[in-house]
Amino acid sequence: MSIFSIKPRTSYGQAMSLRHQCGFALPMVLMLSTALIVMLGTMLFNSQSQKPTHDILFDQARASTIARGVMQLAIYKFRMLPAEFFRTDEIASDCPLNVPFFQSTWMADFDSKIATSPVTLLKNSFQGCQDLGVATFTRIVMSSPGQEYTKDVLRIVTFATVNQQTKTLEETFEIKLTDR
DSSP states (O other): OOSSOHHHHHHHHHHHHHHHHHHHHHHHHHHHHHHHHHHHHHHHHHHHHTHHHHHHHHHHHHHHHHHHHHHHHHHHHHHHOHHHHHHHHHHHHHOGGGHHHHHHHTGGGGOTTSTTSHHHHHHHHSTTEEEEEEEEEEEEOOOOTTOSOOEEEEEEEEEEEETTEEEEEEEEEEEEOOOO
């Protein structure tokens, strides 16, 4: 054999391949970290430019939630006091002059200008809430004497305003009438 054997060439070849593998990791890490920094910068720039939109959407969601809460109060009052509602609605529908009576008796709990109303307590518990209440609370008469259909429709429209963002919620549901 000669002085040059195959073993030094093999070990030299292995050392070269290890050196190439180690040298590839550093540029790969640098490239990935640069890409992540660019994506992070883009995300921050886009989210800062969308900040006013997010504030408006947040206020709209709060207004919608508050209007839903007022709706739940209105439905709860009707379910607890249906006879009072029918009586005041009957008085108000007999004569248009009696509408203020309906407003002052039945709708007083939904007026945010009255300090002791439940709606005012709800308004004071939310920061930025400017106005809320029940816009309409009406009974749509579908039944008439002598007919077998014994259901009427109750229509409730509530609203809430948070930082100039107003949301209105309308709910209509059937109520079954029983003999009086």
